[in-house]
Amino acid sequence: QVQLVESGGGLVQPGGSLRLSCAASGRLFSITAMGWYRQAPGKQRELVAAITSGGSTNYAASAKGRFTISRDNAKNTVYLQMNSLKPEDTAVYYCNAKNLLGTYWGQGTQVTVSS
Numbered sequence: 001q002v003q004l005v006e007s008g009g010g011l012v013q014p015g016g017s018l019r020l021s022c023a024a025s026g027r028l029f030s031i032t033a034m035g036w037y038r039q040a041p042g043k044q045r046e047l048v049a050a051i052t053s054g055g056s057t058n059y060a061a062s063a064k065g066r067f068t069i070s071r072d073n074a075k076n077t078v079y080l081q082m083n084s085l086k087p088e089d090t091a092v093y094y095c096n097a098k099n100l101l102g103t104y105w106g107q108g109t110q111v112t113v114s115s
Contacts, residue, residue: 002104009109022095024076034078038091085113
């Protein structure tokens with residue numbers, strides 16, 4: 001099993017910034033990719049950004065230019081720097097990791113963008 005622990009969510013005003021962190025532990029077996037998804041009330045879970053072990057990144061159109069995903073392979077930790085936050089970014093953000101054995105999810109962290 002792989003355990004993912006997220007941190008860094010909270011309440012922020014529009015235009016503000018937050019940095020999410022996700023630390024992976026357990027039977028990692030060479031995690032190949034990690035990423036962030038989000039789910040707003042009444043909506044499906046959607047990809048925000050992902051990064052491979054080699055450093056290739058993929059962003060949702062809504063995240064490009066505002067969010068940056070990065071990864072510390074030595075610490076098995078992935079980060080999501082979110083700038084210029086908008087009310088529509090409000091959601092529960094979930095960390096995701098994939099290895100040869102399967103796909104794993106964190107418990108989620110709430111991000112609320114409101115004045």
